[in-house]
Amino acid sequence: MTDPKKYKELQYLDRNESQYGPSPNCYEFLKNVTIDELSCYSRDFARGIKSSLSKRIADDFGLPERQVILSYGSEDLLKQIIHYYLERKEKILIPREAWWYYKKVAYEVGGFNVEYPMAKRITNEGIATFMYDVDKMIEIYDRESPRIVLIASPNNPTGNRIPKEDLKRFLDACRGALVMIDEAYWGFGSLENDYVKPFLDEFPNLVICRTFSKYYALAGCRMGFSFAGKNLEELINYSMRYLGYNRISEKLGEIAIDDSEYYERVTALMQEDKEYFYTEFAKLDGFTPYKSYANFMLVDMPMDIRKGLNKFLKERNLLIKFLDEEAFKTETRITLGTREQNMYLMDSIKEYLGK
Numbered sequence: 001m002t003d004p005k006k007y008k009e010l011q012y013l014d015r016n017e018s019q020y021g022p023s024p025n026c027y028e029f030l031k032n033v034t035i036d037e038l039s040c041y042s043r044d045f046a047r048g049i050k051s052s053l054s055k056r057i058a059d060d061f062g063l064p065e066r067q068v069i070l071s072y073g074s075e076d077l078l079k080q081i082i083h084y085y086l087e088r089k090e091k092i093l094i095p096r097e098a099w100w101y102y103k104k105v106a107y108e109v110g111g112f113n114v115e116y117p118m119a120k121r122i123t124n125e126g127i128a129t130f131m132y133d134v135d136k137m138i139e140i141y142d143r144e145s146p147r148i149v150l151i152a153s154p155n156n157p158t159g160n161r162i163p164k165e166d167l168k169r170f171l172d173a174c175r176g177a178l179v180m181i182d183e184a185y186w187g188f189g190s191l192e193n194d195y196v197k198p199f200l201d202e203f204p205n206l207v208i209c210r211t212f213s214k215y216y217a218l219a220g221c222r223m224g225f226s227f228a229g230k231n232l233e234e235l236i237n238y239s240m241r242y243l244g245y246n247r248i249s250e251k252l253g254e255i256a257i258d259d260s261e262y263y264e265r266v267t268a269l270m271q272e273d274k275e276y277f278y279t280e281f282a283k284l285d286g287f288t289p290y291k292s293y294a295n296f297m298l299v300d301m302p303m304d305i306r307k308g309l310n311k312f313l314k315e316r317n318l319l320i321k322f323l324d325e326e327a328f329k330t331e332t333r334i335t336l337g338t339r340e341q342n343m344y345l346m347d348s349i350k351e352y353l354g355k
């Protein structure tokens with residue numbers, strides 16, 4: 001029997017936030033923030049750069065600083081891109097099995113969505129997964145001629161990613177559109193970065209969006225960064241902030257990038273817990289865990305236990321996300337917690353099921 005009162009406060013395993021928190025060096029910096037950092041604008045613009053953070057990222061990726069865009073989280077840039085480029089009645093092509101938010105933005109400017117479906121299959125390790133079906137995507141792209149195409153890799157809430165070869169084939173087929181790759185969940189499945197520059201060189205209408213919210217656990221600081229292809233000068237200018245960005249958040253971003261050892265340690269723990277979830281969920285009747293390259297996992301559950309399980313977990317101060325959308329009726333998205341939270345969640349689910 002688990003202790004039903006283990007947690008005195010709600011544990012939010014429903015929002016894809018980090019439960020481990022950022023590098024401890026971030027707290028050290030915050031203890032010593034100067035008056036200047038609080039009361040003055042950054043002087044970086046006068047130095048000919050947007051910020052020392054964009055310069056740092058650009059140097060790491062071997063790109064001109066201009067091609068690195070900073071934003072108020074990646075949500076901000078997603079919105080800026082759609083508001084800037086999408087005209088009334090134009091289309092944006094998005095995944096059907098996607099973050100609900102994608103489905104809203106086009107309507108704000110009088111545009112509309114067309115959707116491409118993902119396929120399902122079983123991986124070589126025997127785990128269920130969604131996958132980008134590039135042939136289908138190209139077919140729909142050719143038919144619909146969207147102005148903007150959106151790909152999320154890893155995708156929320158399915159947790160799958162698009163392999164580089166597939167991505168390249170797709171980008172090749174849709175050179176006429178602006179393609180945005182949302183990589184908000186970069187880092188949890190792989191730390192690969194070396195495709196960024198070659199892809200931007202080859203596909204000048206491409207934007208790759210990342211964030212400090214997920215892997216770097218700084219969601220409260222609202223820092224996103226993106227890489228823009230060479231045809232997107234207007235977007236680069238449009239997104240420019242002449243008075244600079246949030247100096248504290250910028251600094252925290254740099255400190256986080258520097259502490260790769262901390263983040264790799266946390267990610268390794270999360271990876272072990274994902275393996276544990278794959279095994280344990282697969283043992284439960286009617287449950288299907290999906291392969292995850294993110295900080296969350298999609299789990300299909302029997303419909304008839306949803307309500308009762310939700311109530312049972314809430315009484316234990318555990319929140320997970322029972323999806324109720326057109327594409328997801330029986331699935332639940334679980335944000336990976338700390339080891340302790342994950343074990344307690346699994347034990348609680350088993351207890352509810354009488355296992």
Ligand SMILES: Cc1ncc(COP(=O)(O)O)c(C=O)c1O
Binds near residue numbers: 074
């Ligand atoms: C797929 C996806 N993209 C982007 C974001 C936005 O993150 P942020 O604005 O914090 O960078 C989220 C947030 O949950 C997300 O799930």
